[in-house]
Structure formats: structure tokens, C-alpha cells
Amino acid sequence: MSVIPLPKKQAESLLRVRDLKMHFPVKEGIFMRTGKYNKAVDGVSLDIAPGETLGLVGESGCGKSTLGRCIARLYQPTAGEISFEGQDIAKLGRKPLMPFRRDIQMIFQDPMESLNSRHTVAQILEEPFQVHKIGNREFRQKRVKELLDLVGLPARSVTRYPFEFSGGQRQRIGIARSIALNPKLIICDEPVSALDVSIQSQILNLLIDLQKEFNLSYLFIAHDLAVVKHISDRIAIMYLGKIVESGVGESIYRTARHPYTQSLISAIPVPDPHHVAHRQILVGDVPSPINPPSGCNFHTRCPQAMEICSTVVPTLSDETQPVSCLLYEASKT
Amino acid sequence: MSLFKLNPQTAKKLRRFREIKRGYYSFLILAVFLLLSLTGELFINSKALVVSYEGEIFFPTYSAFHPGTDFGLDYQYETNYRQLKQHFTDTGSDNWVLMPPIPYSPFENDASTGIFRPEPPDAAKQHYLGTDTTSRDILARLFFGTRIALVFAIGFMVAVYLIGVAVGCAMGYLGGMFDIISQRLIEIWSNIPFLYMVIIVFSVIPDAFTIFSRILILLGVMVLFSWTSMTYYMRTETYKEKSRDYVAAARVLGASNTRIVFRHILPNVLSTLVTFMPFTIVAAISAITALDFLGFGLPPPTPSLGELLKQGTQTLRTAPWIVMSAFGTLVVLLTLVTFVGEAIRESFDPKKFTLYK
């Protein structure tokens, strides 16, 4: 099976995902029978090394959040392996998962949604310690102050409620909660998409600083390449539940091979006025993951589609910059 | 604990509720009435508040039965304190009796002529609203009838909400097969005609049962056939809250289902539930009054508004004061509760409630 290889220097992976599938049953009729499945994640493999950031990019609805939520074990995946430090957690129940809950945390897109509006900042930030029965009241209160300091919020915030903060400050509270238990991996599901552009870079810098200080690994989800560019060591491109190409940070810009990646890159605005825009605009809508196209599931929109693309399923190649496209499989054989 | 902690959103709602004067004052009137009515025996009672006899002081209101012989009368049955008072005045003794402002019990037939018949309001006899067809004081019956209706309605509401919230929340939270099966069962259950059930149950309760237990059975039957409507709201709201990210965040932290339900989902769902409460009370009062009117409600001789209305409509020409006072009380009562309901709904309205300001 083909796998996104790790950069050479990092031999051992913290997270190892193999052929992960999340098929949501689609309920129909009055008896809610399950006929079809929404193949939101359909065979994803990836690795994340300690201290590394993997950027995950794709259009809306391609299954990025579902992938992240499977890894954070909000969902029980249909099939596949999720190994954290060598142990497969894909099928674990609530109790055996508890130690992993401390290691794998999540930051959500909309902080207003992900913070309980009826709880004070103190209640929100003490919850991780209460759930894991860590320390007494004093210890918790001390840790809450430390966490607020780490994310750059004043200690007097503890008695406040989420709605009393700005969007950026709220996301800082969400970040503080995610690092409370000293995790090793944080799933960042579009953590800046809901924020003002002027604040996005502040939050990104905070995430980078925290990563350096605590040697965190990130799975950083975004729907456009521009955001992940700065923060990611490696980038994976996702389309309709599958990873189509991945590569090391900047290099994927210069040497994008998959037609989908190329069209994503050409969509990034370029500030250089002499740059001749060679835009590959994607036509058509994203097909439904309930009835994905046959063969290469991108063939309905691919500008370079060939005849065999509608029948043969491409696989992710085993290279330093793996790609899943018949154009390159053909050239090899 | 966090369920009842006053957070600024709740405080804001309460402040706005106080600003809606009509609802706020209605609420105060009802609250004061309810509190006073709990000690209603002090205001409306055939038993004296205080009796001073031969230098000894008696407080018969809540104390045990005093036979007439206790106060030098020649009978063994319970003292008639109005007569006792008259007797003391007539004989010019130092003994005295202090009667409540309305010296009649709601169960007592005060037929001065010996024939049971409605008497018009008469301040001299202290029948301020007259008497009903069996010569019972209407004001006393209205007062205690209203108290029973309110307490009954509150008990009904509490029971309906407890069952409805628990079942609806479980359906929305657990989902899956449990949800589907419960939904179908509830659909079947809620199609059973409520009125027939009440009539059937009413006719099979043995007469040997005490009045109190018959009232409880009636309450039970009404609750049994009313809780289902609560589940619809609770089910969808719980389902909605459950799929929000703050619940996902709690789950990623490892929070248990109990913690998620009681610390996160319920406090968020219940705040809206408060806005339904007054309307549930209105519905309960109307239902019990209607049942009483039809003769299938509270067992006689329990004082009730519906029973007075029924008498009143039967004696519309001969004793119009019965229907007037019963109808007036019902209208005032329902109007007050509705005002409270409107004010709560307005001050809690989530659409008016902006998070960003």
C-alpha cells in the first residue's frame, strides 16, 4: 500500500493512519433503512511525526473534518487503522480511550460554537482537569491562570463568559482548553477560517509558538492552500474522501503534479503584476460522496482527463511526493 | 449546580422580565396569592382564629377537634364557632371568639332557612359573594377552588416536564433504534383519546378511595396522557445541542455521557423550556375546569371553579351571582397567568437575545 512518507530525518511517527474509511449510513424512508453510504473518508493513509505539522487542504465537503474527527475519535471509523504511538485506537471504547484523550486534542473552527456559552472561562478551562480527575481546586485554578497566560489572555478573564470576548480572544480560549492536558497531537479544524483576516496571523503565530514550546504535532485543516503554507511542514491535498497528492511544504507549489493540486495553486492570487495568470478554473460542482464518480473520482472535473480515467482507480504512488493520478501511473509502465 | 447559577444571560432575561410591568405584576399577584392561600384557613374558615374561654386561650384553626362541651355547650360534636360567638355576646360573658374575615368553610352548608338554596350576596351574613345551590359560601369555594386548581396545575406541570424532559432528552441523545421505537410508541400513545380515558378511570375508581387519592389518580391520568407533547420539543432540541461543537469539545476531552447531558446539554435546553411553563399551567387549569364542568374532574365535595360554573349555568336566571363570580375568577386567573407567560416569552425570546453587542 502506498503511504505518504515522512521526511527522512523523522523516522518514527507519532500518528499512523492506514486505509481509514468513514462511511456514514444515509437513512431513507419512514423505517430509516440504510441503503446508501456517504463515503466521507474513503481510504486515507498518512503519518505525522512528533513536532510536525501536516496541512490538510481540500474543498468544502471533501471529508477533512470527518478525517480529523475520526482521529480525535469523535467518530468510530468504519474501517482502517489509527495508531497513536504504536497502539491502534480506531476501535477503542470510551474507557480505554481516556489516556489517549489527554494526548490528542482538537481546536474547532467556530469558537462561539465550540465554547459552551453558559460556562465561564474558568469552568471551560477547568473541565479537562475535572474530567481526568487531575489536581485539586487550587491546582486547577493555578493551571487555568497559566493557560490564560500562555495564550495571551489576562488572568481576570476567568469570571467572564465567551460572548464577552472578541472572535480572536474566543479562539484563544479554545486553544487554551486544547493544550490544558499537555497533548502531543492537536487536530486544528480550520482554526482561523471564522476569524477576521487581520487576526488570523496572530492566531497562527500563537499556534506556532505553542508548537515550539511544547513540541506539539498538528493536523492543520484548511480549505485553501494560502493558510497552510506558512504553518505546515508537509501538505496533503484531499478530494472526495481521498488524498490525491502530498509533499513537503513549499515544494508542492513548485512541483504540483496532480491536476487538482495544480488548479488549487492557480487559484491563489499572485501579487506579482508581471505574472501571467495561467488559471485553471475548475468547472462543475463537487460530486456527491454518496455516489462518487467511477474510476478516478476527479475525472468529471479534471482538465486532463483521459479515457481510462473513468474506469481505472488510481492509487497514491510511493514517491517522495506521492500523487494519485493515472497520468503518472501510465508514464511508469 | 451550574444548572441554577445565575449567568449574565439569565440575569439579563430576568431584568427584562421585570421591565415588562404587566407580566411582572401579574407574577407578583399570583405569587402572593399562592403564598397566602397556603395559609388560607386563617382567612376563610368556620373555625375561630382565637377562642378565649374561662381565662384559657384556644387556637382552633389548625388544632384538633374541639367538641362543644369544651366551651360549655351541650353537644359532643364539633363546636359551631359562629354560634359560640353569638352565644358569648348574648350572655354578655367575658369569653370571646375571634372569627376569620370570612367565617365559613367551603364544605359547610349554611342554610339559614333549613332549605338548601342559593342566597344572593349578603354582607351582613358575611356571604360576600352569596351562596351556591347547597348553601355553601361562594367566596370560600372560589378561594379554595382556585388554590386547588393552581396547585394541581403546578403539580401537573412538574410531572409532565419531568417525564417529558427525561424521555425526550434520552431520545434525542441516544438516537438510533431507541429513538425510532420510542417515537412510534409515543405516536400510538398520544392517539388514545384522553377524555374517554379520564371518564373510564373516573368510573372505575372505587368510592372507598379518599378524596386526596382520587385527586392524585386524576392527576396521574392527566399526566400520563399529556407528557408526550413535551418530548417533541426536547427530542429535537437535545439532538440539535448534541451535534454542536461544544459537545464535541467535551467529548474530545473524554467527558462522560452523564456529564455531557447534565452539564452541557440540559442547561442549554431548559432555559427555553421556562417560556412554555405558564402556558402549560393555563392549559392545565382549563382542562381541570372543563373536566369539573363535565363532572369528571375533582371528586365532590372538593371546591372547584368548574363545578361552580356548572351550577351557575344551571341557575343562570335564579342565581346569576354564581356564574358571574366563578366566571370572573376564571377569567382573572387565566389572564394573569397568560400575562406572565407573554412576559417570559418576550424576555427570553432568543431572537431578541443577541450575543454580540
Ligand SMILES: Nc1ncnc2c1ncn2[C@@H]1O[C@H](COP(=O)(O)OP(=O)(O)OP(=O)(O)O)[C@@H](O)[C@H]1O
Ligand atoms: N456526522 C455526519 N453524519 C453524516 N454525514 C456526515 C457527517 N459529518 C459529515 N458528513 C458528510 O460527510 C461529507 C464530508 O463532510 P466534512 O464535514 O468532513 O467536509 P469538510 O471537508 O470538513 O468540509 P468543510 O470545508 O465544509 O468543513 C459531507 O458530505 C457531509 O455531509
Ligand code: SF4
Ligand atoms: S487520473 Fe485522470 S481524471 Fe484523475 S486526476 Fe489524473 S488525469 Fe485527471
Ligand SMILES: [Mg+2]
Ligand atoms: Mg470541515
